[in-house]
Amino acid sequence: MTRIAAPRLLSLALASALAVAQPASAQQFEPFTVADIRVEGLQRITAGTVFSYLPVERGDLMDRNRAGVAIRALFRTGFFNDVRLDRQGDILVITVEERPAINKITLVGNKDIKTDDLMRGLRDIGLAEGETFDRLNLERVTQELTRQYNNRGKYNVSIRPSVTQLDRNRVDITIDIKEGKAARIRHINIVGNRNFEQDEIRKGWESNTSNWLSWYRRDDQYSREKLSGDLEKLNSFYLDRGYVDFNVESTQVSISPDNRDMFIVANITEGEVYTVSSIEVTGETILPHEEISKLVFLQPGMTFSRGLIEFSSDAIVNVLSNIGYAFARVTPIPEVDRENRTIAIRMFVEPGQRVQVRRIVFRGNNRTSDEVLRREMRQFESSWYSQAAIDRSKVRLQRLGFFETVDIETPEVPGTADQVDVVVNVKERQSGQLSFGLGYSQLAGLITSVQLSQDNFLGTGNRIAVAVQNNAYSRRFDFSYFDPYFTDEGISVGYNVRYSEFNRGDFNVAQFTTDNGAVQAVFGLPITETDSVGLSIGIDRNDITTVDGLTPPSLIQYMVDTMGDRARFPVFCLADEEDPDAPCVETPGNNRKWRVNAWRSELFWSRDSRNHFFVPTRGTVQRLGAEIALPGSDLEYWKLSYQYSRYWPISRALVLNTNADIGWGRGYGNTKGFDLPFFENFYAGGTRSVRGFEDNTLGPCEFASPLSTRCQSIGGSFKTVGGVELIFPTLFDTDAARVSAFLDVGNVFRNTREFDSGDLRASVGMALQWQAPIGPIIISYAYPIRKKDGDRLERLQFTFGTVF
Template sequence: MMTRPTVRRRLLSIALAAALAGPAYAQNYEPFEVADIRVEGLQRISAGTVFTYLPVERGDTLDRGRSGDAIRALFRTGFFSDVSLERQGDILVVVVTERPAINSITLSGNKDIKTDDLMAGLRSIGLAEGETYNPLNLDRITQELIRQYNNRGKYNVSILPSVSNLDRNRVDITIVVEEGKAARIRDINIVGNETYLEEDLRQSWESDTSNWLSWYRRDDQYSREKLSGDLEKLSNYYLDRGYVDFNVESTQVAISPDKRDIFVTANIAEGEVYTIGDVKVSGDTILPVEEMEKLLFVAEGATFSRARVELSTDAMIAVLGNIGYAFAQVNPVPDIDRENRVVGLNFFVEPGPRVQVRRIVFKGNTGTADEVLRREMRQFEGAWFSQAAVDRSKVRLQRLGFFEEIDIETPEVAGTPDMVDVVVNVKERNSGQFTFGLGYQQTYGLITSLQLVQNNFLGTGNRVAIAVQNNSFSKQYSLGYTDPYFTDSGVSLGYNLSYSDYSYSRQDANLAQYNNAVASAEALVGLPLTETDSIQFSVGIDRNAITTQDGFTPEPLIQYLVSTLGDRQRFPQFHIDDDQDPETPADNDDDDPSTTDPLQSGGSRKWNVNAWRLQTGWVRDSRNDFLLPTRGSYHRISAEFVLPGSDLEYYKLGYNFEHYMPLTNWLVMKFGAEIGFGDSYGDTSKALCQSFDTEGDIITTTTNCGLPFFRNYYAGGPNSIRGFEVNTVGPTYQFTSDGFRQPIGGSFKTAGTIEFYFPTLFDSRGTRLSTFIDYGNVYNGFDDWEAKTLRISTGVALQWESPMGPIQISYALPIQRERSDQIERLQFTFGGSF
């Protein structure tokens, strides 16, 4: 009697034999010589593809063994769900059933990981549009996506793939992702640290338990890659302090049953502190050994530090790379004496071949001419390769402002180990901008302005700017053109033409009330001195037609013109009825041109001020980026002189400063300062002007006339001291009639800012949030400056390089102000790009 397991085994054997006998029977024909091969069942795949993989050709003898090999070979391609061989006479018929093609892959519900990143993971396992669909890949899809989300600390993720059959043997794949919430790090524990506190060891870690900044830094979200990097930092911390035998013995990561909390424990062994023994440089050093030894950051007797060893290695590689040895290697070979806890170091130099640059290739510059990029390159074709020149070239390209991304590769020329190509990959940005201003005031109605700037005109790198502003109280028109490479040596040449007409009004952009029609023209020349330094010169002519109105224009402004240029006749002139008799006939009144009544002058006066202007300036710019710098400095010293023989003689001096310094990988600090001073000279300075106090009253003493009021400095607004209305910070004049206080500017300006940028808050490179402190004021001269009079504000700002153009929004709170100051907490500027 057979037992139940025996019966089960017999049945299994019979079933397996039957399964194997089927295909064997189907191919159970006598061996024959193949005269021809025909393929049936193909829809998308060509017969040539089948013949490529089929291990049988015409003239071959096909037997049972070769039939099995042929079927297995075609199955291995993954193109077919079924394969069989049939014989028709001496013709071999290959009958196949194709697997469907993937028509589309749709992802939904993924927020934490971009669709492009997920698609890249699917492509890595052979799942992409146009590829052959294999049902077995559905499970691989699920596992791959779960793996990507688990690496980001999301353990509650749900992946639901589905397949829809289409005509022509195609399928659509839909993948629905339910990400869930990321597991939070509840506790991190380092065991075995005897020398250093845990808070010191974890100071630079990206992983942390929940804290008040976690909403921004996301440091409490567990990630396997992030933890691996933190453990590497832990190892570096000890190795930089001489603990050569330091080791992370084990790491335990525990997850709570609800998959919401993570507990991390790292067990470490510190070991002992090692010092540095004998240090030498060997190998083919190219340069004298003494020069290479000067690049070492380690010395005998000092505590061992891997960071200093790496700095020494990098310094020697950099020096060799700058003289053409692009593939130089420096290998520090340690000699560890564990008994005496001493590490000897031998820096072995392998320079490799000296490399020349064969060709410089630009890719991605569809709208910018190669010449515009090539003239910024400091690495040249046919010259020895220099890493410093390549790095400098990248910085210069970034500072053009034409590109969002710049990546430089140096691939080796195939078959020529001593030559490389320099491949510059760029992603162009919209180099044209329009700035559009729109506002409304109850008194003056709609205010509009438009500025068009093309920094890369027709791809030539030349700059063209057109500005138009038109509203009820002002008109401005300007045209500018600059060729930054007028000569091959980098001399720039530019021209500017402008006309503006400001009508006097009580609130004319918070500027003093007078009408000023200005026409000007100038020519500019720039000369490069070094990679970061240049000087600029310009010569121009201005004509100011200034019209004042008694009772509306602040009296100090009128008195300045009278004192320096002399008085002007008032206009308009009109007749008056001076007999004071209301019975006077109508034919003898003000409107009768034949009247003999005397003339009465109006309250307007007009002065024409002509000036020949010479400007010069020195600029040092070491910032690493045109749009959003993160390191480097900007200095500008400028001087403007109105030449002798002009109607008014004066000068202005200025200094602007910016410095960017990265504090961490997610925080950048900026210091900014601006100082400006102006005064008159020559005959203008000899004239005596009346002094007025801030209430509008005349001070009995007179002073030498200084800087013309129409060239005064102003402060306040989005580009100066945020939180205060535009141009309202500084000297004012109060009208006695109604107490209205009008800003009139001053001859001395001090302003500055301290700003902290958070550039990694958003994924977009052109977006960053900042917090700032602005300060400054405008004075009538040096003697009026007092620290307690500085206006100070603090707030937050958002800078966004949107698809439509740059947008800046700030919200500021004044923390040092006067009661009479005009406050505007929310301010913004908007521009568009094309």
């Protein structure tokens, strides 16, 4: 190759300096016509890529100006550290030095900001695995990460990137982050407030000075975004009280020399209070003007309130959106009279075009069939758009319990102004559960059980469950199937089959055994969006075995009084020791058995208006049931039960739950005058009742004999349990975990005549409920605040299952 010896052209050197200040060279040569172009030094980048950016082709006249343009064009690609142009005869030779490729990016030490969020920000800057490495981007990364952490109040953050060279022109980038501690707000001062105290003004602020709850709320950590939001709340506070001329004149944020303490000062001007002189609704209201005017909550003579104006605008928009006007707008137009301190307001209504729903599309339901989702929708295709119907559809889908998240979008149909699609995006959760039970009893030994359930069987929305238990104290088999949409009208049908042999004495209740088999059918009928009624009917057979000296005498006496005595067994044959040939003397044992056959029926009503199945924040769930052992059963009795739970949103983060569980039963017909059969009694105490007391141990108990040392729980025919639970914002970054403080109160009584509020037990404590990947986990620690001698306490309690 003949190289033309000449110094670099000054113009090309300047061009290369302007092109991100990288070295480049081109030889000074006489103009020539390019016969061919050859690229040397390529490793990853193809020659075709270079040619696509090169503003020179074969046949072009090459001179010094054209060379400068070519070098700048190649540098602008960002692919090269160096570019050199040479001539070999009439061949243009381009020699390049590629920038290395980024093999891997590793973030170390970031806790406050998630790795995925940081990686997303790095990609926006141009730093991503597989991309070309540019050291200038590394400097931008340092500046951007520092800015993000400063916005979160962390001014001691240290960002140290390092680059490791690899073979094949690759690099690994490690960004070591030392976040440091967030600066704490030591003082907040609002200057200029004449009519309101600072505590009142700052109520609801996310920024606060350090206090005893700051370790949990982190409200004393300075954040520029939080402060901006708080100043907007300050503005809303005054505008909602008529201070139209309110203004935040200035805000000063200062930091201590050690970057640990923040001091905030806001200077405000309150102004005067304005009243409403007139308010009218104008524009195209669609509905009668009088009907729309009733939705305006601000009236002449009232103090101006921006909040009421926005509330009125939203109310009008919601009414119009429910009849198809999806893009309705209401624009308040104020006319301010500062001399008289009054405001005249016009509410200008723009309904837009009436919109139909073209299509409903479901996304993310990989296991669940579209039909299961579609039958919960209250917005229909080819009907007018209704925001209320869409909101209701979202709540119904959330209450199924099949999905972690449900989001609904309503994009416009391209090319039309009067149609939208409804796109339902869901994220499915594991709806199957495999629950294991493991325990040990001195009487029964090792206790094991397995329960399999699938709430969304094969994606049909039907529920199927099988439970098997086999150990030293019980054998049990349960099978249930439930179809919530047996008919298109929503009639549900379920079937339950059960068989069990159970020694009650090893379950914290009285010592007796049951051998029970039952078959039941359940029918349900929805009567409103939230209410349904149902009927169940079934037959069961129950063999009750008692043991004299082990079973409390009152239980044995109940069976004798209602069904008559039974022969004792087993029968022992005692031989005469003095006369071996004499016939043996038959001596009965201590066991007695009664067989109880019953036809059962239950009529129930339920209401569920919760906004979510697993983590509700508002709404009520109630169930009222009346069960009866029908006439002709061996024992005739009835049971009433009522369960109630309501969720009250107190603030953006706090939810209050009030709950009650009441049960009552009596005999009638052939058992008139008796309480419930003891094997149908109610029990209380435990993780789902009054926490802090062992399962089923509250209420009446009896000794089996004068020599017994354990008072056996026998339950009662009247139960009253209730509680209050305050649910806190979770410490975890998921809605599946909830931390709460609770107060539980309740007990079980032999009958209503023996009810005494002085016998109620109570406990307080903390609980964690977590829909974990391994299944639902409930852990509670309770401290009994109302107890009596002999109560069996258990402060730490938990249950768990496994999801599959």
